[in-house]
Amino acid sequence: MADITVSLPDGSERTLPQGATGADLAASIGKRLARDAVVVEVDGAPRDLSAPLHDGDRVRIITVQDPASAEHLRHSTAHVLAQAVLELWPGATFAGGPPIEHGFYYDFELPDGGTFTEDDLERIDAKMREIIAADQPFERFELPLDDARELMADHPYKRAFMDLAASGDDADGEVSGDGVISFYRNTPTFVDMCLGPHVASTGGLGNFRLTRHGGAYFRGSERNPMLQRIYAVAFPTAAELEEHLRVQAEAELRDHRRLGVELDLFSFPEEIGSGLAVFHPRGGIVRRLMEDYSRRRHEEAGYEFVYSPHITKADLFETSGHLQWFADGMFPPMQVDVPDGADDGAAGTTYYLKPMNCPFHILIFRSRMRSYRDLPLRLFEFGTVYRYEKSGVVHGLTRVRGMTQDDAHIFTTEEQMPDELAGTLTFVLDLLRDYGLDDFHLELSTRPPEKAVGTEAEWERATEALRGAAEGMGLALVLDEGGGAFYGPKISVQARDAIGRTWQMSTIQVDFQLPQRFDLTYVGPDGERHRPIMIHRALFGSVERFFGVLVEHYAGAFPAWLAPEQVRVLPVADTHLDYALEVAAQLRGGGFRVDVAPADETLGNRIRRAKGDKLPYVLVVGDDDVAHRTVGVNPRGGEVERDVPLGSFAERLHGDVESKR
């Protein structure tokens, strides 16, 4: 029988006997490679180690050291989860269980509408580890559709995936559409439908942890039944799993909801209502500083400031299209000016809380005749809007029902638009950097197929203009098909924070629609009327969300320019109080935010409290300092320095503020 020859990524070739598998190949190269091999890629396509190789195959062996192995290990561990659940809950059925970032999930339906509990996760985990200890093989086999349906007779969701694939749907990648269904058998009783590949056996798995459980609609649609999903994190190595869990624990400590209470920044009094925040004095300082700086920069960039009310007659949102397209996101209407004695609900005038600021800015544009000389006209407002968010989605400051947008609408000619978009994007990124975020990527959201006004051609032009601006930035650009607003496509800026999480921040949207709906015009150099184009843009997105992101990014330890309290002066004993007050007064005179903590408590305890409040600087003053007009400087995250002249400390603080460190 003829041998086969395969090539490896380094260009070398190896000759193996006919019928040799990826595992054989690995074994022929080295013991360690054989042990660490997870799957192989043949001509770029992942395959089981047990699959026979063919003459001329280009083969890459993926080991646990290769990041590409994670997906396969996760996928295989998901099967172990399914096996454990099906063994523990006789009569349970399962749907899909794909690998995801950091881990995997699997969807189940338990008998009699059962649900999982926290304790169940422990039982399942224990069962999974038994399966792994048993080192069960993953054995692949294939069946024609009819036989496959019969094999999965007790599992309607698996059959649903087969039917979807048969009708040309992608079936969430669970099955192929070629009429042959592949399965993996672990034990005589456990078989899962799967495209594969899988690890050779369960023994190599184990670096996982079950994390959460919750409801999830089948295939993500509200119209489908709700299944019970279990999430897990999983990594090729134990060290990676540990690191991930460490970062998670860190993220929990940074949670802005927790820090908001601890640092006395803001709260959500139950009496006010879900998703409605109040900012306390310390949070108020931070917010005001954020806003003040933003105002200054916007002024310098040619924006003009406007103000508009929070509520308006329904007609305005009829004209804008919001009542047609965005009504679900709006608070219910209120009837006002109802005539005495009228019991007809339709009598009077209908008002709405505003969910967006654009119509108001449009009315400002339209308040008089505009010339091309006025354009681009950039109207800016910290506009507070109200959105009726579904009860299950409200979340801290990042998803609220009342928020303030740093909202601007730019009215331009069509010719000006590309430059204006590029300028806006540059401005936005620059400003975000000043707030300490500097790792970005961009996302381009296109026409939502079922929910869009305007013609395809208009959408196309707007989308291309945005794409051009985005591509000019030299940042990664991700396509978000169908994710645009009803009136136009958008670019959103995604920022990565200090511990690597990405947040959607700024959005820039092109809008041909509202200028038409409101019949906006300007007079061009030719004396004729022309239609302007609108650009909607928000940089913080919402001030509340941005505030929450900054709290998490800085873990509550705001840089000096934003810190609510920059310095706290601690006299060692009462005899140093007058000097401490003098130091504080002098620093305040320099424009700094300073408090004094008198010697009612031990110095150690006052230091501890100040550190807990995450101040940039704690100053300790005692006999030596009174005598020499110095201070002891205890900086956040640094070493204590004694006998620092007050003047040089003030300069240092000034430098921190100026450099926004």
Place this chain on the structure above:
RNA sequence: GCCCGAGUAGCUCAGUUGGCCAGAGCAGCUGUCUUGUAAACAGCAGGUCGUCGGUUCGAGUCCGACCUCGGGCUCCA
């Protein structure tokens, strides 16, 4: 909105199968202590146990509805 879980003092939590006057630490207040870099000591005060209704001789504890929060789905700045 849907699935699950939770709501006890400002915060973090105890409170056994329904049964004496609902507890602790931190925070707060009052004293004493007068401190050189991450917790001095003592005392005081603080709760209609989320709200409303029900079961019961008796409810923080059991049941229902609503409100709020947390985790997930869907949605989103």
